[in-house]
Amino acid sequence: MLIPHGFQPSFSSLMGTEWPVQRSLCPEITALHRHAEVLQEERSSLEKLQQQIFEEIYPVSCAVERDGSRFALTLDTRDFSPEELSVRQVGRKLQVCGKTQKKQEDPGKGSYSCRIQEFRRVFDLPEGVNPEGLSCSMADDGKLYIQAAVNQRSEDAEDSRDTT
Numbered sequence: 001m002l003i004p005h006g007f008q009p010s011f012s013s014l015m016g017t018e019w020p021v022q023r024s025l026c027p028e029i030t031a032l033h034r035h036a037e038v039l040q041e042e043r044s045s046l047e048k049l050q051q052q053i054f055e056e057i058y059p060v061s062c063a064v065e066r067d068g069s070r071f072a073l074t075l076d077t078r079d080f081s082p083e084e085l086s087v088r089q090v091g092r093k094l095q096v097c098g099k100t101q102k103k104q105e106d107p108g109k110g111s112y113s114c115r116i117q118e119f120r121r122v123f124d125l126p127e128g129v130n131p132e133g134l135s136c137s138m139a140d141d142g143k144l145y146i147q148a149a150v151n152q153r154s155e156d157a158e159d160s161r162d163t164t
Helices: 026-057 152-163
Strands: 062-066 070-076 085-090 093-106 111-124 135-138 143-149
Touching: 085 143, 093 143
Parallel strands: none
Antiparallel strands: 062 070, 070 143, 085 093, 093 111, 135 143
């Protein structure tokens, strides 16, 4: 049976004149990789922006000390209970997070208000600090203390690199 040119199947324009398709998919895959890289960069930028916003809205003050024998990090977390805090160490990064939610009821009106505070801070552990030797404690005044010993050999190596 002959089919006139005017009545060809509608999908023939998508397939082109040759079937199966003889073209390379490399340009499309390369474009997808580029889009994935751009999305990854955008996600990273948004995370940095979120961190800055959190620090502006609720700045958690901290102090980092490093003398010859120890590394110490102190955070003022007085609005958080120990159960509301999280300290995680991944590789040479230390992540401290806190989230609290306080609910206040208005007995006369049958309504309530909710206050949520949240922070996330990420710190790079200095060279010479043994990540497995970190200790964490919370004082009665609400300060969170994170400490670790500094490896003396890496301190000496660091000093010799600085003088050359």
